[in-house]
Amino acid sequence: MPYLSFALRNLGAKKGRSIGLAAAVAFAVMTVVTLAVTSSGLEQSAAAIISIGKADFTVAQKGVTDLLSSSIDANQLARIRATPGVQSAVGVLVETEKINPQNPVFIEIGIDPSQLKRFGVTVLEGHPYAPTARNECMVGWRAAANLGLHVGSLFRADGTVNTVTGIYSTGNSFGDDAAMFPLPAIQGYNRVPGIVTLVFVKVRPGTPISRVEHSIQYHMPELTTIRTATQFGRADRNLVYLKAAVTGSTILAIIIGAVIVGNTMLLSVFERTRELGLLRAVGWTRRRIVGMILIEAAALALIGAAVGVGLSFGISVALEHVPALQGILHANYTPTAFWRALYTALGMTFIGCLYPAARAAFLAPLRALSYE
Amino acid sequence: MSESFGLRASVAGEEPAVKLDDVVKRYPGGVLALDRLSLSVAQKEFVAISGPSGCGKSTLLHLIAALDHPTSGTVWVNGRDLSTVRDLSYYRRHEVGLVFQLHNLLPRISVLANVEIVMYGTRLSSRERHQRAMELLAEVDLEGRANRLPTQLSGGERQRVAIARALANEPKILLADEPTGNLDAESAQRIMELFGRVRDTGVTVIMVTHDEVLASMADRTERIERGRIASSTVNR
Numbered sequence A: 001m002p003y004l005s006f007a008l009r010n011l012g013a014k015k016g017r018s019i020g021l022a023a024a025v026a027f028a029v030m031t032v033v034t035l036a037v038t039s040s041g042l043e044q045s046a047a048a049i050i051s052i053g054k055a056d057f058t059v060a061q062k063g064v065t066d067l068l069s070s071s072i073d074a075n076q077l078a079r080i081r082a083t084p085g086v087q088s089a090v091g092v093l094v095e096t097e098k099i100n101p102q103n104p105v106f107i108e109i110g111i112d113p114s115q116l117k118r119f120g121v122t123v124l125e126g127h128p129y130a131p132t133a134r135n136e137c138m139v140g141w142r143a144a145a146n147l148g149l150h151v152g153s154l155f156r157a158d159g160t161v162n163t164v165t166g167i168y169s170t171g172n173s174f175g176d177d178a179a180m181f182p183l184p185a186i187q188g189y190n191r192v193p194g195i196v197t198l199v200f201v202k203v204r205p206g207t208p209i210s211r212v213e214h215s216i217q218y219h220m221p222e223l224t225t226i227r228t229a230t231q232f233g234r235a236d237r238n239l240v241y242l243k244a245a246v247t248g249s250t251i252l253a254i255i256i257g258a259v260i261v262g263n264t265m266l267l268s269v270f271e272r273t274r275e276l277g278l279l280r281a282v283g284w285t286r287r288r289i290v291g292m293i294l295i296e297a298a299a300l301a302l303i304g305a306a307v308g309v310g311l312s313f314g315i316s317v318a319l320e321h322v323p324a325l326q327g328i329l330h331a332n333y334t335p336t337a338f339w340r341a342l343y344t345a346l347g348m349t350f351i352g353c354l355y356p357a358a359r360a361a362f363l364a365p366l367r368a369l370s371y372e
Numbered sequence B: 001m002s003e004s005f006g007l008r009a010s011v012a013g014e015e016p017a018v019k020l021d022d023v024v025k026r027y028p029g030g031v032l033a034l035d036r037l038s039l040s041v042a043q044k045e046f047v048a049i050s051g052p053s054g055c056g057k058s059t060l061l062h063l064i065a066a067l068d069h070p071t072s073g074t075v076w077v078n079g080r081d082l083s084t085v086r087d088l089s090y091y092r093r094h095e096v097g098l099v100f101q102l103h104n105l106l107p108r109i110s111v112l113a114n115v116e117i118v119m120y121g122t123r124l125s126s127r128e129r130h131q132r133a134m135e136l137l138a139e140v141d142l143e144g145r146a147n148r149l150p151t152q153l154s155g156g157e158r159q160r161v162a163i164a165r166a167l168a169n170e171p172k173i174l175l176a177d178e179p180t181g182n183l184d185a186e187s188a189q190r191i192m193e194l195f196g197r198v199r200d201t202g203v204t205v206i207m208v209t210h211d212e213v214l215a216s217m218a219d220r221t222e223r224i225e226r227g228r229i230a231s232s233t234v235n236r
């Protein structure tokens, strides 16, 4: 019998207990992974907003609770444009609106028609709206398809009824599932004249992007620049808090799991006292005894991790179908999520097994042999 | 009689397999289990340790197996003071083989696996371990029982498996504590013959028994009373 099979046979001998332990691990993994993938999904949707515009980086107000409450005024926009190395700076106002139950966070972008090309917008059908039109808009081709809109259709959004003057594409699925409005119209509706949410900056060829970023941050410390989703926390406090909550729950889940695993493994070590004493008496080293228990733990962890990821997948699919969460919550299964599952499970079982393994290793063989 | 040191032990040029000098074992409760006991066992000798229950036989065996330490005195095994041996696991795996009266085998794994598990961590591959275990089982006439569970064997067969296991790592000394304690006379007889054969292969055998008849089948019998050697009998 190979050592591995010998070490694992105990799991098979106590099937009920092994299933219970694996279930405890799986439950903790499920919690951790579901939290992680849905928060990473949130991060992804927020990041998507900055990815709509074709830019080298995006400027937002620093330290706001969520990206869309960023506010940059005309003066700041002018200073960004005047920063050396800046080729273009497109100010846009981004709002979300619930236009129907299927679209609770429909993205509306206020942008001057002269900036559309720089922003990466291609008009597929019709033509752009007039710069100061009151009741005109363009819709992305995905939104048009979803909402059944064509050039000339009426679209009720932004507090008014608007005529669709054109259908556009940005090459970005979030951007194509949105609508664009003349900047003054959306500023007026939201009572923020002259204000934009984000500024999309393109840098002159040959100028290092980071130098321009630093220059903007230095001269306007109230603003921040964002290039990647992970830099998001600079502008989006909610996301930072959410990530902290996820980390906290992960630690908690690991501790609870470790306690359950530790308790059960300790019981299992007590039950095997005589057997462990015999193995020590016939020459097994302490290390081998510990190894045997850790192999059991690792097997439990792997099974628990696999089942936990499966459960988490099921739960996040179910959550996406909860009407109140539709369109807001979507799971983002990255390799990181699977690593997280693995190290949660392994961490939990190994921490839990430390004390039982030490107990097993330091059993006095003679006393263990006479144990009833 | 009354030559309290083994005759063979004094054969010139050979280190005794086991030698105890003035060994005292006092248990934490205060019980004096061994009282300045001295004993020498020659290489390739088959010695029976007899005496009434509670006289200190198991204690003596445990000291030789390095499962416990003497309170004072020295235990020498093949010329080495056991108190200086640092890797006791290695010692228990390779220098001595152990057979107990009861609960020798793990009940939920096969007879074969019971023999194999003491060879983990040696240089043998999984296949070599299997092969060696099969050979050992053949030596104790149990090759046909290799895949049974210990609970499916008779008491005598189980003890033979334990002996096969004790010999797996080719120890120079076989230690058995009341190996026949739970066996009928015929099975016990068979175990004694097996020990004789083991001794013939060059292994020193030290067997504890309270049965005087069985003890007389060994080369020599050392009788212990109240923690001391009371008498020594050379049987052949």
Ligand SMILES: Nc1ncnc2c1ncn2[C@@H]1O[C@H](COP(=O)(O)OP(=O)(O)O)[C@@H](O)[C@H]1O
Residues within 6 Å of the ligand: B027, B028, B029, B031, B032, B033, B052, B053, B054, B055, B056, B057, B058, B059, B060
């Ligand atoms: N772990 C122990 N703690 C205290 N006393 C013990 C222990 N083991 C044995 N004894 C005592 O030591 C004496 C000798 O025991 P033991 O060597 O087992 O005798 P035997 O094997 O000859 O029956 C007995 O009085 C026994 O009760």
Ligand SMILES: [Mg+2]
Residues within 6 Å of the ligand: B057, B058, B059, B177, B178
């Ligand atoms: Mg005894």
